[in-house]
Amino acid sequence: MPVQHTDPAAPAIEARGLTKRFGDTQALDGVDLHVAPGTILGVLGPNGAGKTTAVRVLATLLKPDAGSARIGGHDVVADAARVRQLIGLTGQYASVDEALSGTQNLVMIGRLLDLSGRAARARAAELLAWFDLTEAADRPARTYSGGMRRRLDLAASLVGRPAVVFLDEPTTGLDPAKRDDMWNVVRAIVADGATVLLTTQYLEEADALADRITVIDRGRVIADDTPDALKRVVGGQTLSVRPADPARLADAEAILREITGAPVGSPGAGVLKVAVSGDEAMSAVVARLAAASLTVTELSLHLPSLDEVFFSLTGRSDDEAAAGPPTGGGQRMELVA
The missing domain is CATH 3.40.50.300 (P-loop containing nucleotide triphosphate hydrolases)
Incomplete structure (x- = not known):
């Protein structure tokens, strides 16, 4: 057509x-x-x-x-x-x-x-x-x-x-x-x-x-x-790790902290996340996890979400924009052309 x-x-x-x-x-x-x-x-x-x-x-x-x-x-x-x-x-x-x-x-x-x-x-x-x-x-x-x-x-x-x-x-x-x-x-x-x-x-x-x-x-x-370039506005990438054995969460956290030198967060049960500045950290983490015989069910390196970009650029997340502030100044965030 x-x-x-x-x-x-x-x-x-x-x-x-x-x-x-x-x-x-x-x-x-x-x-x-x-x-x-x-x-x-x-x-x-x-x-x-x-x-x-x-x-x-x-x-x-x-x-x-x-x-x-x-x-x-x-x-x-x-x-x-x-x-x-x-x-x-x-x-x-x-x-x-x-x-x-x-x-x-x-x-x-x-x-x-x-x-x-x-x-x-x-x-x-x-x-x-x-x-x-x-x-x-x-x-x-x-x-x-x-x-x-x-x-x-x-x-x-x-x-x-x-x-x-x-x-x-x-x-x-x-x-x-x-x-x-x-x-x-x-x-x-x-x-x-x-x-x-x-x-x-x-x-x-x-x-x-x-x-x-x-x-x-x-x-x-x-x-x-x-989209990818905008995601980098909020600063680098995030490395996520989920150990197969929850009892080894502390071991995985120690490896991430040692390699990245950055604070390690746990936004969900059994998942660890840490901010990294490049792709090199992934290879180092994989090698250390293997050396420690630490099996994982999730290992990913990804850019920030668009929601994080929204917050970085406008000062409001999508959920905050949807609810609107008490003064009524903000509303739902959306993409439009």
């Missing part, structure tokens, strides 16, 4: 100094974005950070007070009509007509996009097959499960073969198996040449899908890099 043509020399998305104010609220305060074609961008930040406002500006739903933005080389204000032809948008809630069948929903959208009746029906059949909805094609959408509705909604955003797709929490409410299916769909969209802007409440989803993450807080970009 080839996407629509855009300027191959232009970024898929480019924003410079985007500014937007609503009354006394500065929603955007000079936001810059640069997204290469065929990639997935996640923009991280707490609710109220300005993420949704940025998306609306990029999707031509809002005009910025200052700054500029382009989709595939086309200005979102001066050439808004062309930009709308290049993008697809899936919101948090299904926007399909529940009284219509899956086929009727997609054909209707195709006709609104000026496809002929034959072309609209062909495109609808193609998308229904791609999203494994062919057997339900003639059923009213109200009879679909939550996962089926989300797939139909995403299919609707792809009728016009958009070059840039905005996905706002596409897996909310889906069980783990259906989430994995949706992840595969997102990857397939990108494999077909589109660029995806992803919003999600699931941190592992952003980690698994995003090529690059931009962090926005209080209307400003405070970080922009790959």
Whole structure:
């Protein structure tokens, strides 16, 4: 399913100094974005950070007070009509007509996009097959499960073969198996040449899908890099060890402390964790554990989690952001594009 043509020399998305104010609220305060074609961008930040406002500006739903933005080389204000032809948008809630069948929903959208009746029906059949909805094609959408509705909604955003797709929490409410299916769909969209802007409440989803993450807080970009590079912001890696024999936990702790020279923590029963500055510690620990005949059931070296990155950059963890402080200043942390 080839996407629509855009300027191959232009970024898929480019924003410079985007500014937007609503009354006394500065929603955007000079936001810059640069997204290469065929990639997935996640923009991280707490609710109220300005993420949704940025998306609306990029999707031509809002005009910025200052700054500029382009989709595939086309200005979102001066050439808004062309930009709308290049993008697809899936919101948090299904926007399909529940009284219509899956086929009727997609054909209707195709006709609104000026496809002929034959072309609209062909495109609808193609998308229904791609999203494994062919057997339900003639059923009213109200009879679909939550996962089926989300797939139909995403299919609707792809009728016009958009070059840039905005996905706002596409897996909310889906069980783990259906989430994995949706992840595969997102990857397939990108494999077909589109660029995806992803919003999600699931941190592992952003980690698994995003090529690059931009962090926005209080209307400003405070970080922009790959997920792995952002994880290194909080300082190095963590080595985890779980002895097979809990009685030898103290022996394993002594080995870790001797090799790393750092404090050893025990966040869970039978597990030891210590911060390390490089990969060398892993080899040394493996050798010492073997010499001590100390068998382990877990031994891993990993970067910090995205949740730790959130806290490092914004001063709030995901759980704290979800609960909000007593003053009501913070809300749930999420990834959005």
